[in-house]
Amino acid sequence: MVRPSGQLSPQATPGRMASRRRQAGCKLKPPWFDYHAPESLEAALELLDNAGYDGRVLAGGQSLMPMLNMRIVNPSVLVDINRIEGLDTLEAGPDQLRVGALVRHADLLRDPAIREGWPLLAEATTQVAHPTIRNRGTVCGSVSHNDPAAEHPGILVTHGGSVVIASTKGQRKVPAEAFFDGMMSTTLDPGEMVIELRYPRPPRGAGHGFVEFARRLGDFAIAGAAVLLTVENGVCETARLTIIGMGDGPLRARAAEELMAGSALTQQNSGEIFTAAAQDVMAALDPADDVHASASYRRHLAGVMTQRALEAALARVGDQ
């Protein structure tokens, strides 16, 4: 139902909506809401609990504000979390990376520990929007929003990461794959918010690959593939492969993963295996036609992206 920002139907262009507003003599774009900027997590959770279905978290605003300006969403309570202390944890530990709710895309890119330990995450983040958007937009916001073309949901799935959720009732931790629940939808309940993402450290010597196709630099991807690969003595030990931009959210390509894991994998035979993996991916996909790409073009792109991401990952195996 909700369309990603920057991807609008011809019926709902901002220009037309603005002219309607001008006719109505109204200079405010978003619908009415009560605005709260609590300074503690407890206060925020209390507000979200009271608001129930009518409440929304305002993080970076880089997806929510466009939706409000276009009146695609209509929350009656906005809980701005930007003034809460302690939500900006960005901690690269020996086993896992913790990313708090106020960590911006740009913060990830500035941290050398992430480039080194989670290079797949760092590389994908360079493809998220543009520098100015990355200054404000948060990683947790992107994951909560679950735009099918967004990078972060797929990267979290590829790492086998998890989502830490808080409400007045306490906290729970959900594996990434169980968190995403269809187009722009998650298993977050009313009153809950995401407070942290956890990315396990990829195995030593893992190779990573991330490739996406977008019309212009910084646009949402039409198709993309993320890969983490480990190879020991010419045999593929583990393969994680996620496709983005294709269905209702990040898609883990299990058939292709199973095909690769345990099979001999060298520079010599990789072409054959990667082609087979790409075919598995294409067979598993059921994309729809839309204004950006036809279904068959999308499926074709997914195959090409898969192959390129796998090649990039194999070339980097053992690099660390």
Place this chain on the structure above:
Amino acid sequence: MSREKTIQVTVNRVAYEKTVSVRRSLADFIREDLHQTGTHLGCEHGVCGACTVSMNGRSIRSCLTLAVQADGAEITTIEGLREEDGTLHPIQEAFHQNFALQCGYCTPGFLITAIEFLKENPDPTERQVREALSGNLCRCTGYQAIVDAVMSAAGTEMPDRA
């Protein structure tokens, strides 16, 4: 009420205290309440970059920020770039020298974006400049002159005005 709020905000080195509707965008606040119309609105959903301003030293989209979110912040817009005596900011000078604007609608956003980029990347490649400017649209120039201007300003000292 949580539908209006009094905010204190410094815009181009002048401190203001104003009561605003909580759903007023920072862009509309700057343009309509402060009457500083150099910040332009193209798309109002984050795509064109014309409304880019600097908040606490970081470029942001003023169309995607609420005025109330700027409470306590320091904002610099195009009006704050030149010195009080009228001397242009080096990046303005570079745009002038390189004919990097035609109608000028996109220029304020390009300038703020370019300043932030050059502060962090004093010696960029052309490719990096194009990447950095990818979130700003210009319908007139074809971008080449803008890229030339940013390349030519690279390495000059950036005053701390944005």
